[in-house]
Amino acid sequence: MDLLLLNFILKNDFRQLASKFPSYYKTLVSKVGGILPQESLKRIQTDFEKGQPKEAADEIQRALQSAENATLNVAVIGQSGSGKSSFINVLRGIGHEQIGSAPVGVVPTTTKKTPYPHPKCPNMTFWDLPGTGTPTSLPNPYQEVVGDDNYDFFIIISSSRFSANDAFLAQKIQEKGKKFYFVRTKVDSDLYNEKKSKPRSFKKETVLHQIRDNCLVNLSKIVSEPTVFLVSNFEPKKFDFPKLQETLLQDLPAEKRYISLLLCPNLSESFIEMKRAMIKEKLWLKAFREAILAFFPMTPFCCGFNLSEQKQQLKRYQSNFGLDEESVSQIAQNLGISEQEIYSLMKSTDFISFLKDDDTIGIVNKCIEFIFSNIGFLPSYVSLSIIIYFLHLKFIDTVAEDAKRVLAKIEEMKPDRKK
């Protein structure tokens, strides 16, 4: 079991905990940052210093609750036809033809500001804002759109040369003191067109560099140190989509990061690793809080081992990694293969194997022996917590590896690979 938790159970030394907690916590967080906001970290440390562990446990609980209940409103704005709806569908992990997708089309399809909640979490909503520059667009869409203060940030979508409309939007959002990200879509078709028109001199990197430069030069007149993300909504695993996701997550306030990360589609192995780290961090924080509370005899501490509850929890992890029944069915449909073929790649479908897993049993036994030999006794709820902690770690690792295998299968079956 990890050292800080064990130390806590064995020594119960709050001063030591206060000095070790922040640096230890850093080792747990994913590369886009952790769940605890800076203020919570400070408060927890001060609570330990003052010998008030119960307050520290409460602070952890508060932070975990706000992480789970966080809301996020993202405004996606840009000219009609630039790919806003398609972009929203990618971010929500929804196929363009799937039920609930934002309608995509060659003629303007969205005339009203439309909310698209994430299918797994209504608290996270993407707003498809009326395309500008069409006959039906609002007389003053910028006011209507930019004037709304509820958005956490804006994403400006542009699909061709940097336009006066792009500049105007960036300027208005900037004046509002809001953050925006500039996304240049359809780079797949730019590359295709360039290759067609200049087959001999075509160089992918040069074309991408030119597109980026054109946007940067213009944006730098509006903001200092602008960033541009070049994406294809048809090939989101390529180009800057994964980097965009990472940047958004990094920039978010800590309490909004957990839900946002879990709801992002798995675009890369590195993304699956970030999810794994953050889910483990949350598990650790819960276990740490329980370890603190276990030393307060009056604290109601119920954590019986209930098989069906554990099965449910495993399903929740599968959902976090995009491997719930609905997602598997969708993946199978997209790839034109049977669901069974996807399930055959997943080891987490065999719940019983987790209960018999020798590694988990071994590590739990070692932990329990270690505690027993150090303090001479072991309350039953502590041993139960230890079992559940390691079982969940195994769940998370197994599901994360499943997600990687499924991702590899999706890559392998991509149409351009099959040729």
Ligand SMILES: Nc1nc2c(ncn2[C@@H]2O[C@H](COP(=O)(O)OP(=O)(O)O)[C@@H](O)[C@H]2O)c(=O)[nH]1
């Ligand atoms: N090649 C290519 N086409 C795209 C991309 N994104 C969107 N499109 C197409 O562009 C058209 C307009 O897209 P849509 O998402 O409806 O744009 P919106 O009007 O801004 O919401 C549709 O035909 C999409 O299929 C992209 O990244 N690459």
Ligand SMILES: [Mg+2]
């Ligand atoms: Mg649209």
